[in-house]
Amino acid sequence: MANPNPYRLFLSPRSPFARRVRLALRRLGLPVLEHPLNVLESNPDLEASNPLGLVPALILPDGRALSDSSAILETLHDLHGGIWPERPTDRIEVRQASTLATGLMQAAVSYFQETRMHEVPSPAWAQDHLMTVYRTLRYLAELRSDLWSRSGELTQAGWDLSCALEYLEFRMPECRDAIPPSLKASLELARMIPAFGETAPRI
Numbered sequence: 031m032a033n034p035n036p037y038r039l040f041l042s043p044r045s046p047f048a049r050r051v052r053l054a055l056r057r058l059g060l061p062v063l064e065h066p067l068n069v070l071e072s073n074p075d076l077e078a079s080n081p082l083g084l085v086p087a088l089i090l091p092d093g094r095a096l097s098d099s100s101a102i103l104e105t106l107h108d109l110h111g112g113i114w115p116e117r118p119t120d121r122i123e124v125r126q127a128s129t130l131a132t133g134l135m136q137a138a139v140s141y142f143q144e145t146r147m148h149e150v151p152s153p154a155w156a157q158d159h160l161m162t163v164y165r166t167l168r169y170l171a172e173l174r175s176d177l178w179s180r181s182g183e184l185t186q187a188g189w190d191l192s193c194a195l196e197y198l199e200f201r202m203p204e205c206r207d208a209i210p211p212s213l214k215a216s217l218e219l220a221r222m223i224p225a226f227g228e229t230a231p232r233i
């Protein structure tokens with residue numbers, strides 16, 4: 031019988047932050063009702079759960095609302111496990127790699143908003159975010175490969191990196207050639223998983 035109170039997720043099909051949560055819910059096998067939104071419009075249902083008006087927002091089966099993708103992943107790990115490695119020393123490093131990959135998403139989202147959505151873009155501000163993207167890509171390429179995948183399975187950081195790289199290709203195609211081959215390996219691994227294709231950013 032279907033769970034009468036599945037998780038409910040407010041998302042934008044383009045949001046890399048929503049995507050990391052969608053992928054985690056699928057990996058954990060948790061039933062979820064997805065509510066895709068256009069975040070450029072007013073969304074009273076979303077705002078009733080998250081007054082910041084940001085996606086993702088997750089409604090737990092008991093009705094409590096969670097916002098921010100990283101906080102949502104922490105709660106999913108508290109409730110179900112399976113997001114972070116069991117060993118605390120491993121967890122510290124994978125979580126830090128995940129934080130940097132998520133920061134890469136944020137820099138790319140900010141760059142896109144500045145260059146394509148502001149009436150008068152600031153070239154200096156956009157350039158600063160572009161440099162952040164390049165610097166972070168170089169830094170991430172130096173990290174140990176087992177932070178991204180172990181025994182052929184992506185870690186949470188590997189999923190986040192894959193979402194960030196595909197978002198870069200989607201919104202900042204000028205950065206495509208700057209993605210180091212060692213990082214592309216995670217993206218190739220993610221692309222073999224159907225859920226990754228099902229949650230790809232689309233217009």
Ligand SMILES: N[C@@H](CCC(=O)N[C@@H](CS)C(=O)NCC(=O)O)C(=O)O
Pocket residue numbers: 042044045046047048069070083084085086097098099100139
């Ligand atoms: N730190 C937040 C960032 C969420 C975020 O910025 N979401 C964007 C979509 S990519 C959004 O909802 N934007 C709507 C708006 O700015 O009004 C998270 O990790 O969930």
